[in-house]
Amino acid sequence: MLILDVISLILLWFGIYAIVSLSLNIEFGYAGIPNFGKALSVLVGAIAVGAILDRLLIWYFGISGDFINASTVAASKMTQLIAINPLMGFLILISSIVLAVILGLIVGAIFILPSAKLKEDYLGVTLLAISETVFLVCLYNLNIIGGYYGISVPDILAFASGEYRGIIFTGIVLVIAFLVYLFMQRLLNTPYGRVLRAMRENENTVKAFGRNIMLLRIKTVAIGTAIGAIAGVLYSLYTGNIVANAFTRAEWTFFPFLMVLLGGKGNNNGVLVGVLAYVVVKVLLDIYKYQIKYTLGIPFEPTWLSYMLFGVIMLLILYYKPSGLIPEKPIITKPMLKYFRK
Numbered sequence: 001m002l003i004l005d006v007i008s009l010i011l012l013w014f015g016i017y018a019i020v021s022l023s024l025n026i027e028f029g030y031a032g033i034p035n036f037g038k039a040l041s042v043l044v045g046a047i048a049v050g051a052i053l054d055r056l057l058i059w060y061f062g063i064s065g066d067f068i069n070a071s072t073v074a075a076s077k078m079t080q081l082i083a084i085n086p087l088m089g090f091l092i093l094i095s096s097i098v099l100a101v102i103l104g105l106i107v108g109a110i111f112i113l114p115s116a117k118l119k120e121d122y123l124g125v126t127l128l129a130i131s132e133t134v135f136l137v138c139l140y141n142l143n144i145i146g147g148y149y150g151i152s153v154p155d156i157l158a159f160a161s162g163e164y165r166g167i168i169f170t171g172i173v174l175v176i177a178f179l180v181y182l183f184m185q186r187l188l189n190t191p192y193g194r195v196l197r198a199m200r201e202n203e204n205t206v207k208a209f210g211r212n213i214m215l216l217r218i219k220t221v222a223i224g225t226a227i228g229a230i231a232g233v234l235y236s237l238y239t240g241n242i243v244a245n246a247f248t249r250a251e252w253t254f255f256p257f258l259m260v261l262l263g264g265k266g267n268n269n270g271v272l273v274g275v276l277a278y279v280v281v282k283v284l285l286d287i288y289k290y291q292i293k294y295t296l297g298i299p300f301e302p303t304w305l306s307y308m309l310f311g312v313i314m315l316l317i318l319y320y321k322p323s324g325l326i327p328e329k330p331i332i333t334k335p336m337l338k339y340f341r342k
Helices: 001-029 039-061 065-083 086-115 120-140 160-186 191-199 203-208 213-239 249-263 268-296 302-320 336-342
Strands: none
Touching: 001 039, 001 065, 001 191, 001 213, 001 249, 001 268, 039 086, 039 120, 039 160, 039 249, 065 203, 086 120, 086 213, 120 268, 160 191, 160 213, 160 268, 191 203, 191 213, 203 213, 203 268, 213 302, 249 268, 268 302
């Protein structure tokens, strides 16, 4: 694989995982909500593309038949249109993101409701159970997103040659990830962001000042799910198809937690550093895993090497460096900045 391809792949996964990890950071890093069901937000993005957008295309083209075959035909017809008119591709992208954000806000608010009054371990386990339930329903019900068979989605870059498609898509992902980063920075440097930190440290203090803890949790998880759903859209459009098996808790819950803890929870800049470190190691392991297996004489399939390595890294972080590579810093407001300058 060429160096340019490796760099493009690293940047692509950096952008996708950055969006997921930033959305987890507002829930876990700032609000202290252990969302062990984070994979649900990415799955919501896939549902927005596969279950909603595909059905709209099926209706638009007037295609009949079972959902899986009909979606394949609809995606093919839309891809042909995009090849002629590139603007249609960007329209599909924007429409998918808007649908995912709206669906994410709704699902996120409902998602946290049964567990909004729980604390710590109970809250995390409950969110995990809800996420896994939705995942299994999508996996075995073929009429949602095609289940384990999968469904096709339009190629939004059908107008571009295969040589440049990956680079263009990587650029799109990085731009969207940068916009998400700016949004999160602005949002979390407001009174809302500061009250989330206070809630994480001591809920009783926040209650004493008249804040509704349940409402804060609902709002936070709704925003986090909506942002995470954008990553699900980008991943689905990049792969060109949606298979429910791809949205596992290891890939979209455990690894984002690792990135947040590695970089430094409660610090968006630290999270990005953690994402970059993880992605570089992950991509290089995926590319050179068989060379590593034969060189070191590993007596098992190298597919499991990354899981074992990142599991050990997680334990080491929690034990030796719980604050991450870039620890959280206090928020400096404009009035405080003026005071310090005196």
